[in-house]
Amino acid sequence: MTDRLTIRRPDDWHVHLRDGAMLQAVAGHTARQFGRAIVMPNLTPPVTSVAAAEAYRGRIMAALGEGVDFTPLMTCYLTDDADPAEIAAGHAAGVFTACKLYPAHATTNSAHGVTDIRRLTGVLETLQRIGMPLLIHGEVTDKAIDIFDREAVFVERVLTPLTRDYPGLRIVLEHITTAEAAAFVAEADHPIAATITPQHLLINRNAIFDGGLRPHAYCLPVLKRETHRLAVRRAAVSGSPRFFLGTDSAPHVVGAKESGCGCAGIFNAPFALEAYLRVFDEEGALDRFEGFASEHGARFYGRPLNEGTVTLVRDAVAVPDRIGTGETAVVPFMAGETIGWRFDG
Numbered sequence: 001m002t003d004r005l006t007i008r009r010p011d012d013w014h015v016h017l018r019d020g021a022m023l024q025a026v027a028g029h030t031a032r033q034f035g036r037a038i039v040m041p042n043l044t045p046p047v048t049s050v051a052a053a054e055a056y057r058g059r060i061m062a063a064l065g066e067g068v069d070f071t072p073l074m075t076c077y078l079t080d081d082a083d084p085a086e087i088a089a090g091h092a093a094g095v096f097t098a099c100k101l102y103p104a105h106a107t108t109n110s111a112h113g114v115t116d117i118r119r120l121t122g123v124l125e126t127l128q129r130i131g132m133p134l135l136i137h138g139e140v141t142d143k144a145i146d147i148f149d150r151e152a153v154f155v156e157r158v159l160t161p162l163t164r165d166y167p168g169l170r171i172v173l174e175h176i177t178t179a180e181a182a183a184f185v186a187e188a189d190h191p192i193a194a195t196i197t198p199q200h201l202l203i204n205r206n207a208i209f210d211g212g213l214r215p216h217a218y219c220l221p222v223l224k225r226e227t228h229r230l231a232v233r234r235a236a237v238s239g240s241p242r243f244f245l246g247t248d249s250a251p252h253v254v255g256a257k258e259s260g261c262g263c264a265g266i267f268n269a270p271f272a273l274e275a276y277l278r279v280f281d282e283e284g285a286l287d288r289f290e291g292f293a294s295e296h297g298a299r300f301y302g303r304p305l306n307e308g309t310v311t312l313v314r315d316a317v318a319v320p321d322r323i324g325t326g327e328t329a330v331v332p333f334m335a336g337e338t339i340g341w342r343f344d345g
């Protein structure tokens with residue numbers, strides 16, 4: 001039995017670092033484990049300009065303080081009026097790493113998102129031409145579609161034609177949750193990849209209703225049934241370079257979760273690597289963990305692999321019930337549970 005695992009320093013290819021007091025509270029958790037992270041732009045207001053992204057990057061670095069070796073990779077939130085010239089300029093200047101497509105009203109802070117992908121023709125042509133990745137929250141927003149089917153329907157109705165119309169467009173389907181999404185990404189004759197969260201690997205939709213309503217297990221795309229969790233797990237440990245780590249760590253203050261209309265989002269940053277490693281351990285795939293955590297994403301994004309390493313040790317680590325106080329009090333993923341691995345730095 002392997003009791004100690006050292007891998008190249010990993011990256012988080014999908015994270016919400018928020019702003020203000022919450023940014024101060026959570027940024028260090030991500031920077032402690034990861035060398036780089038793709039930072040989601042769904043602030044209020046959203047990050048839609050080069051200037052806003054540069055300012056946000058500055059606030060992230062200020063929150064971390066001096067001497068922290070961490071690179072936030074910034075993204076541009078696409079709206080119906082997104083300007084291809086601004087996006088291309090931001091990419092050329094090294095400010096924008098990717099663009100993020102939120103279908104309007106699909107998830108937290110997506111009210112300014114895209115109402116119809118056909119409005120993005122100029123943007124998509126530009127992204128394809130300059131090789132800039134399009135990151136997608138892949139759910140249809142049609143209220144007539146059952147919430148558990150919205151990702152699979154998105155793959156069929158939106159993603160399939162998108163890959164046909166833009167054969168060179170680099171796409172990351174974010175936080176996949178279904179067998180349909182995993183199969184599409186694995187098999188498509190297209191430059192496409194997917195991020196996978198720890199929660200979609202470790203729990204299924206029963207967790208939302210386990211003895212009562214569990215708001216801290218609620219995220220979007222919503223957890224699916226067990227067969228989907230198993231399909232996503234197989235994809236993660238398959239060794240395919242198209243699947244890589246993206247925590248989707250999405251903190252909401254405890255009162256916003258434990259509410260008559262609780263926010264979607266699971267805060268998993270403090271024990272992210274430990275949670276993922278548990279999955280690879282259970283699957284007998286420890287030898288594939290480094291690819292998933294530290295190599296596949298960097299290669300897809302055309303970035304060098306990180307220097308340096310991190311080490312995880314087999315150990316009983318208790319996840320606290322709550323982290324922080326007041327306006328930054330959050331309940332972490334797996335609160336009150338014990339994880340079998342400890343991050344050793």
Ligand SMILES: NC(=O)N[C@@H](CC(=O)O)C(=O)O
Nearest residue numbers: 016107108219220250264265
């Ligand atoms: N995943 C979530 O449930 N929530 C995210 C938004 C998102 O990634 O869709 C958030 O910003 O809170």
Ligand SMILES: [Zn+2]
Nearest residue numbers: 107137220221
């Ligand atoms: Zn999302």
Ligand SMILES: [Zn+2]
Nearest residue numbers: 016040248250
């Ligand atoms: Zn997210």
